[in-house]
Amino acid sequence: MQKYQAYIDGSFVDPAGGEWFETFDPYLAEPWALVPRCAAPDVEQAVAAAHREASGGEWSRLTASRRGELLRRLGDLVARDADRLARLEVKDNGKLYAEMLAQLRYLPSWFHYYGGLADKIEGAVIPLDKPGYMNFTRHEPLGVVGIITPWNSPLLLTAWKLAPALAAGNTAVVKPSEFTSVSMLEFARLFKEAGFPDGVVNVVTGFGPEAGTPLVEHPLVAKIAFTGSDATGRAIYRQAAGGMKRVTMELGGKSPNIVFADADLQAAVYGVVSGIFAASGQTCLAGSRLLVQDSIYDLFVGRLLAFAGQAKLGDPMAPDTQVGPVATRPQYEKVLAYLDVARQDGAHAALGGGPAAGGACGKGWFVQPTIFTGVDNGMRIAQEEVFGPVLSVLRFTDDDDAVRIANDTRFGLAAGIWTTSLERALSMPARLQAGTVWVNTYRATSYMSPFGGYKQSGIGRENGMEMIREYLQTKSVWVNVGAAVGNPFVTR
Template sequence: MERYYHYIDGARCEPKSGAWFATDNPFTGEPWAEIARGNEADVDRAVKVAHQAFSTGAWRELSASARGALLCRIADLIAANAARLAEIEVRDNGKLYAEMHAQAQYLPQWYRYYGGLADKIQGRVIPLDKKGYFNFTRREPLGVVGIITPWNSPLMLLAWKLAPALAAGCTAVIKPSEFTSASTLELVELFEQAGFPKGVVNVVTGFGKEVGSELVSHPLVRKITFTGADSTGRQINQAAARDFKHVGLELGGKSPNVIFDDANLDDAVNGAVSGIFAATGQTCIAGSRLLVHAKVHDEVVERVVNLARTARMGNPMHVETQVGPITTRPQFEKVLGYIEVARGEGAELALGGKVAEGPECGSGWFVEPTIFTGVDNSMRIAQEEVFGPVLSVIRFETEEEAVAIANDVRFGLGAGVWTSDIGRAFRMSERIESGTVWVNTYRAVSYLSPFGGYKDSGLGRENGIDAINEYLQTKSVWINTGAPNGNPFVLK
């Protein structure tokens, strides 16, 4: 099996513990590589290296324009290695090669965009109400950033965090998911080729309690940015608060995908299937609640079931495959457990509901595309994030009811609205409590547009200009140009 090491101070290094753990291929269900198992000592070394790189040395001396040029170089190297990086991600997380390759080809845009923003960070001159003073602000990097990424789209979600952090002038210690560490470790070696100073980008692999918790609690880390389960995000937020660390949290979702009776049903049905069965439902923005107007409910259900039934399952490396395996065995078992919960709650099974078997599925962790109808929004299947190919269909009668159902959940990450009424499109996009609302489309993202959640779906924003501000802090500078100092015991 292949072996992957930590990456600290510009070089591969063995774990201090001497321990390794296996990473599995979800299609075969078998291990394919060994990953370094980090601990407190590895984290401490990586953070101190990153702090040193931030505080002194070549990275700190670089101009903002030079930082931007380095980000553009890493973008070129990612583009040149996109196919290889995509293959590693598929082997490690089981998502479709077609999607992973498309993501890998799109990744350079994040680094180019933030490379262009690096020397556009500006303070302001403040027109004061006091004579004899000159006041201006500086925007300065926070310092060492701890980046914790999930297993569903490791490199893309890393880019959302790492590119703006580097553009701001921060340094980073990355903790990828223990289930999908390989592609991150392959990627970071490109930073050395791009000419980044040693210690600017570091990776420590391992488990949450042994690496993630140590990273969150390390006194030299000034910000933690995390994508993953809301339960873990809550723990991170509480732990970070003890040291007043900055946090960015992109957490779970239970996104409503709302189809009105005036919608183009061909597009809406396609969007409903894409929203939940693309990426095998393993995405925080999965449209896992399909809200359908009563007038078109039966027709939409029939068409969604028929389209989902044609989904081709199998080897994610094959171009004809449309639904791949669940990435991890624990998640596979969790999805099956939720299917049984839905049955127990009285939801009506319209499609799927069991393990997918057949020669095309090999020995991997496959769950059939599953659709439940007759779902009440109070059911667990409608309130809790399944993170798998399971759709809950909920009937509604009026626009007011659709809004109420859409918002009656503790998450607020994404939402879809399907209608031909432009007024309704604006009303729904305003009233739905969600960080992103798509109208007559779904699952569209861009490095130019901010992304993040309302309510329990997280804190902060990624992508766009908003993201770089998440890694900066403001300093106010006062210069006395002739004002009398006066009484030392009185506020000036």
């Protein structure tokens, strides 16, 4: 097995504690690499290097245009290495190679986009109500940003945070999931090749309490950007509040995919399956609640079961595989536990409902694509994020009923609407409590469009022009250009 090192201050180094841990291939259910078990001393070194570059180091002295050039160069290197990085992602998290390759080929766009935006950050001259003064604003970097990412799309979700953070002039310490650290460590090799000064980007790996908590609580870290579960997000939010740190959080979801009677039913079937079974349901925006209008319920569910039942499970590297394994052993066990919970609450497994083993699945952590009918929105299977290939089907009567059910959750990340009515396509998004609403499509995202959640699905937005503001602070500068400065002790 290959033994990896942490990436701190431009060099690959052993963890201070001299410990490593195994990372597993979810398709083979076997360890394949050793990852550094970093802790507080490693975080201290990484933050110190990042702080040096953010506060007077070479990085802080670069022009915005030069930062943009480095980001665009990094994007070019990612494009060059897309196949290699995609294969590492598959090895680490079990996602389909076809999906990961497409993702890695798209990922350079984030660095190109924010590289172009780096020198477009402009302040303003404010027309004051006070004569004799000039007032203008500057937008300045925050400093060191802590980036904590999950195991389902490690490099993509890192790019969502890292690209705008660097474009704004910040430095970063990245803590990937302990389950999927290898691709980020390999990605780190590109920073030096792209020409970034040492210390601008650092990667520490390990477990949350040992590496994540010291990063969140470090006094020199100005902001935490996190993607993960709502439970972990709440814990990090509390920790960050102790240091008055800024946060961006993209958390869980229980997103409704709503099919109206006037929808193109075949397109809706494809969209529903893509929304829940792509990535084996291991995506925060998964359309895990299917809402079907009463008048087409039996017809639509019948078509859905027939189509979803054809899904081919197996080796994620094989071109004909359509559903891969669950990424981690704990998540695999959690998904199976939710299948039991759903049955105990009265839901019916119309498709799947258990583990998948043997044949092309080998010894991997596979769960059958599962569709539950007879679901009430109050059931745990309809309210809690499963993060697996599990779909709950619910009935609704009319638009008002659909909105009521869709919004009846603590989450608000995304929603889908399937209809041929232009009036409904324009009116329904305004009524749904979700940060992203798709109409006659699902799972479309772009570096140009903001993404984030309502309610407990997160804080702030990622992607788009407004994202760079999340990594800047505004300074107001006052200049006396002719106002008299009187003696403050003389009254008139």
